[in-house]
Amino acid sequence: MAKVKLKDVAQARSGDKGNSSDISLFAPNKQLFEVLKKEVTAEKVKEHFSGIVFGDVYRYEVPNVLALKFLCLEALGGGAPSSLRLDNLGKCFGGNLLRMEIEIIDEILDSLKVKDQ
Amino acid sequence: MGKIVKVGSGQGFYGDTIEPAVYMAEHSDVQYICFDTLAELTLAILQKDRQKDPTKGYPKDITNTMRKLLPFVKEKGIKLITNAGGINPEGAKNEVLRVAKELGITGIKVGVVTGDDIYDRIDEFQENGIDLKSNDSNEDLSRVREKILFASVYLGAQPIAEALNQGADIVITGRTTDTAQFLGPLIYEFGWEEQDWDKLASGILVGHLLECSGQGSGGNFSGDWYNVENLQSIGYPIAEVNEDGSFIVTKTVGSGGRVSIDTIKEQFLYEIHDPSTYITPDVIADFTTTEFEEIGENRVLVKNTTGRPAPPTLKALMGYKNGFLGQGMIGYSWPQALSKARAANEIIRSQIETLGIKVLDIHTEYLGYNALHGPLAQEIDEDLINEIFLKITICTEEREEATKLAKLFPPLTVNGPPYVGMISGLSPSRELLGLWSTLIPRETIESNINIEVFEVI
Numbered sequence: 009m010a011k012v013k014l015k016d017v018a019q020a021r022s023g024d025k026g027n028s029s030d031i032s033l034f035a036p037n038k039q040l041f042e043v044l045k046k047e048v049t050a051e052k053v054k055e056h057f058s059g060i061v062f063g064d065v066y067r068y069e070v071p072n073v074l075a076l077k078f079l080c081l082e083a084l085g086g087g088a089p090s091s092l093r094l095d096n097l098g099k100c101f102g103g104n105l106l107r108m109e110i111e112i113i114d115e116i117l118d119s120l121k122v123k124d125q
Numbered sequence: 126m127g128k129i130v131k132v133g134s135g136q137g138f139y140g141d142t143i144e145p146a147v148y149m150a151e152h153s154d155v156q157y158i159c160f161d162t163l164a165e166l167t168l169a170i171l172q173k174d175r176q177k178d179p180t181k182g183y184p185k186d187i188t189n190t191m192r193k194l195l196p197f198v199k200e201k202g203i204k205l206i207t208n209a210g211g212i213n214p215e216g217a218k219n220e221v222l223r224v225a226k227e228l229g230i231t232g233i234k235v236g237v238v239t240g241d242d243i244y245d246r247i248d249e250f251q252e253n254g255i256d257l258k259s260n261d262s263n264e265d266l267s268r269v270r271e272k273i274l275f276a277s278v279y280l281g282a283q284p285i286a287e288a289l290n291q292g293a294d295i296v297i298t299g300r301t302t303d304t305a306q307f308l309g310p311l312i313y314e315f316g317w318e319e320q321d322w323d324k325l326a327s328g329i330l331v332g333h334l335l336e337c338s339g340q341g342s343g344g345n346f347s348g349d350w351y352n353v354e355n356l357q358s359i360g361y362p363i364a365e366v367n368e369d370g371s372f373i374v375t376k377t378v379g380s381g382g383r384v385s386i387d388t389i390k391e392q393f394l395y396e397i398h399d400p401s402t403y404i405t406p407d408v409i410a411d412f413t414t415t416e417f418e419e420i421g422e423n424r425v426l427v428k429n430t431t432g433r434p435a436p437p438t439l440k441a442l443m444g445y446k447n448g449f450l451g452q453g454m455i456g457y458s459w460p461q462a463l464s465k466a467r468a469a470n471e472i473i474r475s476q477i478e479t480l481g482i483k484v485l486d487i488h489t490e491y492l493g494y495n496a497l498h499g500p501l502a503q504e505i506d507e508d509l510i511n512e513i514f515l516k517i518t519i520c521t522e523e524r525e526e527a528t529k530l531a532k533l534f535p536p537l538t539v540n541g542p543p544y545v546g547m548i549s550g551l552s553p554s555r556e557l558l559g560l561w562s563t564l565i566p567r568e569t570i571e572s573n574i575n576i577e578v579f580e581v582i
Contacts, residue, residue, distance in 0.1 A: 019347045019387065021340075023396035026165070026261060026560050032394035034387075059500035070400045072413055073390045079398050085488070089166040089558035090447050092488035092518040093499070100497040102347060107501060 020102035029083035029098040041074040047110040130314045134361040135160040137338030139184040145361040150197040153377045159306035160207035161336040169558045171211040172275045182213030191224040206306040210299045225581045236293025238284040240574035241300040244276045260562045269445040276443040281406030285309025291578045304332025326410035326432025327370025341392045343382035355381025371428035384423040408432040438564040447559035451527030453534040456514040456546035465542035466515040486520040527554035
């Protein structure tokens with residue numbers, strides 16, 4: 009087992025709708041998609057964004073592109089045109105999600121490293 | 126091989142560069158270039174423009190867009206579909222006609238779609254029992270009713286198809302869904318019926334993958350972004366669409382960027398909430414059935430998107446006055462840059478209190494440390510930090526209160542911690558805008574849509 013940051017194994021993009029942040033997280037292969045399904049739950053994402061996301065977090069599974077989607081409510085300081093934050097559109101929420109650490113068994117991690125080389 | 130319709134992405138927002146569209150017009154064989162220029166907050170900007178001058182209220186860059194592209198409309202028969210009518214499609218149309226005249230171009234037709242602007246119909250709706258409650262909170266409209274600055278409904282693709290049907294070479298609309306500009310030409314070209322749900326859903330996906338311009342061809346890519354070539358001359362995405370709704374995403378040959386499954390899948394799920402239920406006025410699209418296949422360099426085949434019947438309501442978005450924002454910024458250098466910025470934050474906050482500035486909300490950010498990460502930023506060894514900028518932002522009821530904050534910053538250069546790098550304490554205050562989204566029965570809106578076509582003579 010190894011602890012890795014999502015940054016090292018996944019892609020993410022985020023956007024806004026009103027006061028909600030909408031984040032997509034993509035796995036590079038099926039094995040890792042299964043790991044993400046288990047490790048990156050709506051509850052963990054809500055906890056990860058403590059102090060910045062104040063509403064519920066919903067998760068959608070999108071297996072055709074090996075992705076998880078997170079809809080975070082009350083996340084943007086009132087919504088872009090009301091927000092006092094520099095990142096008023098939540099464009100950096102994707103990067104912020106990639107900070108999360110997950111547990112991956114060595115075998116799966118090794119397969120990714122081989123692919124990278 | 127059957128008929129193929131080629132649509133390209135022109136601009137993804139008000140202020141986006143026009144150069145990729147010009148390159149596309151010159152070097153590809155697209156039949157349509159489509160523009161999504163209205164983000165949620167764009168109408169607030171346009172509303173302020175219209176207040177100053179009633180002939181304005183549309184994205185000003187339509188002038189440059191038309192100067193660059195009208196020659197291709199005339200010479201190559203490329204059609205332009207844009208929602209750069211903003212809150213004044215009529216005004217935008219007049220500007221297009223003016224530019225055509227300036228360029229000496231005649232014989233082209235400009236279609237204008239109106240009926241999205243409901244600012245003057247709010248009382249009428251409420252009298253007819255349409256409560257306009259908030260989609261988000263279910264709250265009654267009364268709290269913000271008197272503060273509303275603009276109100277418009279997201280129209281779908283059918284009015285655009287109809288304008289094309291009436292011979293328009295250029296179609297100008299106000300608020301539409303981001304995808305409508307792309308689906309409209311496909312409905313017109315293929316004669317898709319209003320109940321061809323799977324085809325309509327595929328057309329929605331064409332629009333969705335193209336509506337954010339460079340985000341669909343290698344821009345803002347979170348994968349190996351450092352390997353994406355020639356972003357300085359990025360080509361915006363193009364879809365080559367078949368009658369059955371399947372399509373190939375590509376970009377103009379010779380342009381920069383990258384079209385691959387990895388780059389376009391990030392746009393595929395962008396801002397759509399539930400991917401199985403993407404609600405539009407034209408169809409409810411299900412993106413969980415969609416399949417992707419890389420069939421060549423910068424060519425991805427997209428197929429098997431499915432759809433369900435369109436909803437009985439349309440979404441309206443209103444903007445209301447929501448106080449004022451005041452801000453100030455100051456930079457500190459090594460050593461102890463973060464500590465100094467934190468001390469300055471304490472000084473300013475204490476002065477706000479002493480002076481009794483009426484603050485509804487206050488927010489502190491340290492640029493270079495946590496401005497983009499908030500509470501998720503990691504602690505760092507302060508000795509490794511070269512510089513930090515303190516930014517304080519406040520929200521107030523009155524503009525006068527908001528402007529008071531900025532005046533507290535310049536004295537810090539002589540009264541506060543040492544090694545001040547830069548101040549911009551005098552950044553202007555601005556009005557904040559609340560967004561109110563609600564649902565309206567579609568027949569109330571659709572019976573009021575008007576399509577007119579003008580010929581440039």
